[in-house]
Amino acid sequence: MSKEKLVTEITSMEQDFAQWYTDIVKKAELVDYSSVRGCMILKPYGYAIWELIQKELDARFKKTGHENVSMPMFIPESLLQKEKDHIAGFAPEVAWVTHGGEEKLTERLCVRPTSETLFCEHYANIIESYRDLPKLYNQWCSVVRWEKTTRPFLRSLEFLWQEGHTAHATAEEAQEETINMLNLYEDFCKEFLAMPVIKGQKTDKEKFAGAKETYTIEALMHDGKALQSGTSHNFGDGFAKAFGIQYTDKENKLQYVHQTSWGLSTRLIGGLIMVHSDNNGLVLPPKVAPIQIVILPINMKKEGVLEKAQELMENLSKEYRVKIDKSDKSAGWKYSEYEMKGVPLRLEVGPRDIENGQCVLVRRDSREKVFVKFEELEDTIKSILDNMQKDLYEKAKNHRDENTFSATSLEEFKQKLEEKQGFIKAMWCGDLACEEKIKEEVGATSRCIPFEQEKISDVCVCCGKPASKMVYWGKSY
Amino acid sequence: MSKEKLVTEITSMEQDFAQWYTDIVKKAELVDYSSVRGCMILKPYGYAIWELIQKELDARFKKTGHENVSMPMFIPESLLQKEKDHIAGFAPEVAWVTHGGEEKLTERLCVRPTSETLFCEHYANIIESYRDLPKLYNQWCSVVRWEKTTRPFLRSLEFLWQEGHTAHATAEEAQEETINMLNLYEDFCKEFLAMPVIKGQKTDKEKFAGAKETYTIEALMHDGKALQSGTSHNFGDGFAKAFGIQYTDKENKLQYVHQTSWGLSTRLIGGLIMVHSDNNGLVLPPKVAPIQIVILPINMKKEGVLEKAQELMENLSKEYRVKIDKSDKSAGWKYSEYEMKGVPLRLEVGPRDIENGQCVLVRRDSREKVFVKFEELEDTIKSILDNMQKDLYEKAKNHRDENTFSATSLEEFKQKLEEKQGFIKAMWCGDLACEEKIKEEVGATSRCIPFEQEKISDVCVCCGKPASKMVYWGKSY
Numbered sequence: 001m002s003k004e005k006l007v008t009e010i011t012s013m014e015q016d017f018a019q020w021y022t023d024i025v026k027k028a029e030l031v032d033y034s035s036v037r038g039c040m041i042l043k044p045y046g047y048a049i050w051e052l053i054q055k056e057l058d059a060r061f062k063k064t065g066h067e068n069v070s071m072p073m074f075i076p077e078s079l080l081q082k083e084k085d086h087i088a089g090f091a092p093e094v095a096w097v098t099h100g101g102e103e104k105l106t107e108r109l110c111v112r113p114t115s116e117t118l119f120c121e122h123y124a125n126i127i128e129s130y131r132d133l134p135k136l137y138n139q140w141c142s143v144v145r146w147e148k149t150t151r152p153f154l155r156s157l158e159f160l161w162q163e164g165h166t167a168h169a170t171a172e173e174a175q176e177e178t179i180n181m182l183n184l185y186e187d188f189c190k191e192f193l194a195m196p197v198i199k200g201q202k203t204d205k206e207k208f209a210g211a212k213e214t215y216t217i218e219a220l221m222h223d224g225k226a227l228q229s230g231t232s233h234n235f236g237d238g239f240a241k242a243f244g245i246q247y248t249d250k251e252n253k254l255q256y257v258h259q260t261s262w263g264l265s266t267r268l269i270g271g272l273i274m275v276h277s278d279n280n281g282l283v284l285p286p287k288v289a290p291i292q293i294v295i296l297p298i299n300m301k302k303e304g305v306l307e308k309a310q311e312l313m314e315n316l317s318k319e320y321r322v323k324i325d326k327s328d329k330s331a332g333w334k335y336s337e338y339e340m341k342g343v344p345l346r347l348e349v350g351p352r353d354i355e356n357g358q359c360v361l362v363r364r365d366s367r368e369k370v371f372v373k374f375e376e377l378e379d380t381i382k383s384i385l386d387n388m389q390k391d392l393y394e395k396a397k398n399h400r401d402e403n404t405f406s407a408t409s410l411e412e413f414k415q416k417l418e419e420k421q422g423f424i425k426a427m428w429c430g431d432l433a434c435e436e437k438i439k440e441e442v443g444a445t446s447r448c449i450p451f452e453q454e455k456i457s458d459v460c461v462c463c464g465k466p467a468s469k470m471v472y473w474g475k476s477y
Numbered sequence: 478m479s480k481e482k483l484v485t486e487i488t489s490m491e492q493d494f495a496q497w498y499t500d501i502v503k504k505a506e507l508v509d510y511s512s513v514r515g516c517m518i519l520k521p522y523g524y525a526i527w528e529l530i531q532k533e534l535d536a537r538f539k540k541t542g543h544e545n546v547s548m549p550m551f552i553p554e555s556l557l558q559k560e561k562d563h564i565a566g567f568a569p570e571v572a573w574v575t576h577g578g579e580e581k582l583t584e585r586l587c588v589r590p591t592s593e594t595l596f597c598e599h600y601a602n603i604i605e606s607y608r609d610l611p612k613l614y615n616q617w618c619s620v621v622r623w624e625k626t627t628r629p630f631l632r633s634l635e636f637l638w639q640e641g642h643t644a645h646a647t648a649e650e651a652q653e654e655t656i657n658m659l660n661l662y663e664d665f666c667k668e669f670l671a672m673p674v675i676k677g678q679k680t681d682k683e684k685f686a687g688a689k690e691t692y693t694i695e696a697l698m699h700d701g702k703a704l705q706s707g708t709s710h711n712f713g714d715g716f717a718k719a720f721g722i723q724y725t726d727k728e729n730k731l732q733y734v735h736q737t738s739w740g741l742s743t744r745l746i747g748g749l750i751m752v753h754s755d756n757n758g759l760v761l762p763p764k765v766a767p768i769q770i771v772i773l774p775i776n777m778k779k780e781g782v783l784e785k786a787q788e789l790m791e792n793l794s795k796e797y798r799v800k801i802d803k804s805d806k807s808a809g810w811k812y813s814e815y816e817m818k819g820v821p822l823r824l825e826v827g828p829r830d831i832e833n834g835q836c837v838l839v840r841r842d843s844r845e846k847v848f849v850k851f852e853e854l855e856d857t858i859k860s861i862l863d864n865m866q867k868d869l870y871e872k873a874k875n876h877r878d879e880n881t882f883s884a885t886s887l888e889e890f891k892q893k894l895e896e897k898q899g900f901i902k903a904m905w906c907g908d909l910a911c912e913e914k915i916k917e918e919v920g921a922t923s924r925c926i927p928f929e930q931e932k933i934s935d936v937c938v939c940c941g942k943p944a945s946k947m948v949y950w951g952k953s954y
Binding site for chain 2: 032034035036039040041042043044047048050051067068069070071072073074075076079091092093094095096097098099100101102109111118121122125126137141142144146157158160
């Protein structure tokens with residue numbers, strides 16, 4: 001289809017949330033489908049968002065001493081099987097390569113669903129002494145998980161991500177790294193994506209296959225469902241024992257290393273959509289917007305308009321990601337397109353504006369319109385973009401707080417979730433049986449045991465036995 | 478192994494070139510092997526070189542209007558088969574996924590060996606009108622080719638690369654893009670990697686499966702073998718016809734698009750090694766060196782030494798990629814390690830230097846040593862690094878020129894290649910039979926028909942019939 005057709009009305013989120021999401025993904029030109037089931041094409045605009053996420057995260061990783069490497073995309077079946085919980089978790093969802101060219105392989109290779117086993121094998125080869133520790137590696141790549149039902153960004157057969165894998169001398173250091181990376185993720189979501197998250201620990205039922213402990217950041221979407229937005233795992237020495245990753249300490253004794261892994265994926269782009277966007281399309285926080293300002297010359301044929309627009313473009317490009325649209329499409333059409341694409345700021349400049357020494361700025365989220373004198377333009381733009389970044393965070397946080405409820409009984413739990421979807425805070429005794437019963441009867445899973453605990457009551461919301469842990473529950477993507 | 482063991486003597490290139498190459502790859506810590514046959518692990522130092530290459534090329538692509546996208550890694554068998562020359566070329570060397578989880582797939586998927594078919598399918602979906610053209614897409618990813626014998630960087634089952642894929646309204650535009658990208662590659666190799674290349678066209682025998690014309694840049698290695706370092710293909714409308722990629726032109730008539738693709742890979746790192754390095758290890762042109770300057774404090778325990786070294790580190794880091802090595806390893810050990818890793822400049826500073834207001838600079842390639850007053854340090858470093866970048870290019874170019882010979886008969890051809898391996902310039906009538914005979918009798922393949930033609934004689938070096946094309950021939954990686 002030509003671009004002209006792409007900008008049309010989208011389904012409102014109140015009418016059909018899933019369709020609203022799909023409409024944005026397609027009409028903001030983030031993603032397209034291919035003939036490969038469940039795999040997505042990231043179009044230039046969608047990929048540009050990922051590049052900004054990557055650049056910011058990569059800088060943060062490097063600043064904290066992490067180094068990038070590249071591991072093979074294949075894992076021999078025997079290697080994947082070395083850690084028993086890990087293979088049990090991943091075997092049902094991997095893609096198997098059985099033939100190379102015309103020949104049948106003597107051992108099947110899976111396409112990596114995650115790379116713990118490859119990093120472990122490598123660490124076993126390169127770590128000998130305490131001097132080799134810590135190893136703080138990360139890789140940017142794609143992984144494959146054979147999902148039955150898929151949705152762009154949220155769940156796909158193949159997705160782009162980063163996976164950090166570290167090895168440490170002591171259990172304490174590994175735990176410190178696990179929490180540091182979770183904190184890095186939280187700060188990144190808050191500062192860069194304007195996305196508030198709940199930080200906490202996963203229950204045993206929900207933790208990663210092979211992990212001793214899994215930590216998570218959970219965000220609340222417009223529709224009240226939770227999105228697991230990043231995880232950080234402490235493996236203890238479980239993988240080290242399975243793979244024989246040992247080092248000699250300062251006393252020359254052999255010790256097992258302690259390991260972590262942590263990952264964030266293109267799923268975050270799905271989160272960005274469902275946390276910030278509206279019925280006019282995508283809304284992007286300025287920091288993660290591929291185009292931060294779009295300049296629209298009005299009445300382009302009038303003398304001086306294009307020149308002025310071009311001059312503004314050149315000045316603003318020093319500081320911002322700017323696009324100028326000189327096409328002959330109608331102003332209304334352009335408004336819709338750049339709203340659909342979530343460009344934070346629209347700058348209009350026409351002959352009369354130029355006469356008055358000013359231009360018009362329209363903010364994407366609030367649609368607030370201001371006339372600004374050229375000499376005040378730079379300061380005004382800076383303050384609008386700063387405010388927008390902050391306001392989007394506050395708005396999302398308010399939405400989350402307004403949609404977070406407490407329950408002290410299973411009836412109340414069920415009733416509150418039926419009234420309005422959101423997070424439910426409730427006490428839990430720690431028994432798997434209760435966790436499973438809640439899922440069965442209420443349809444909510446445990447999202448995390450938050451670091452910031454509150455005492456909702458003294459007893460488990462399910463069985464009534466004494467309980468000291470407060471858990472966030474919810475329906476999830 | 479611990480790092481201490483990694484720096485040892487390496488095989489000299491005169492003694493065993495292949496072993497010299499392997500030693501550098503391992504001992505400069507560029508690559509490690511995994512249990513996946515033919516796949517390599519890019520270690521932090523090796524990956525850092527790739528990141529620098531990526532950053533520079535990506536900026537050049539974007540500056541020339543190209544956009545990054547991300548395509549699936551899988552290609553359904555039926556899609557791969559749509560263009561008959563393409564499938565014929567790639568079928569013998571692809572990896573096949575036959576199972577997802579526990580289920581057998583109804584259609585096999587290959588792991589992409591290259592992504593023409595995926596881009597074509599996408600272009601058929603998104604191109605409608607002349608307004609949608611040109612499409613100038615690129616992606617950074619890894620691809621898989623089921624090679625029988627593999628060598629790190631030069632030929633591996635999986636390798637990292639970029640693949641550009643473009644669609645244009647006219648044959649002229651497609652040809653222009655093909656040549657522009659070849660020129661971009663040449664300039665990048667020259668300016669960034671200090672690697673001289675011969676630009677030219679591939680013969681029909683050597684062109685890419687499905688291409689109308691293939692252009693190449695060919696570099697000469699230390700051992701006189703050629704390395705195909707990058708290719709740019711003009712597909713004409715062949716793929717467009719196979720995939721039905723049509724647009725309506727300004728007269729509202731349906732037309733087929735004209736397409737190109739072009740790629741560079743981690744192979745270039747193999748080229749960097751074999752063009753610049755020596756018997757002490759890796760030599761890297763400053764622009765592509767992950768560490769440009771290593772600072773070694775001498776007699777660290779003496780008062781003021783570490784402070785001065787740290788001060789230099791902080792100042793120089795504003796401009797360069799700098800590392801300071803404060804470990805208690807011996808100076809000799811450190812010299813060897815950073816020579817092995819190809820760090821362009823070593824800066825030593827000890828108590829007596831500080832007294833004299835100076836430090837020592839040692840250049841990696843020439844091992845030239847100079848004492849420099851602190852106040853002249855920045856200027857001196859700039860000029861040494863600039864010179865080193867230039868000198869490495871000149872040296873490589875001289876080596877290539879000295880190892881480029883002409884031949885007017887098959888005997889002379891054979892004899893010259895037996896005396897010394899290198900490029901042979903010889904006339905060719907254009908017949909496949911002659912090309913094959915030369916390969917069979919002399920063991921050399923046609924590298925390219927260079928843009929810069931010379932008249933070596935009037936007749937084909939093989940059959941003696943009139944010939945107007947001068948071809949570069951050689952043994953190749």
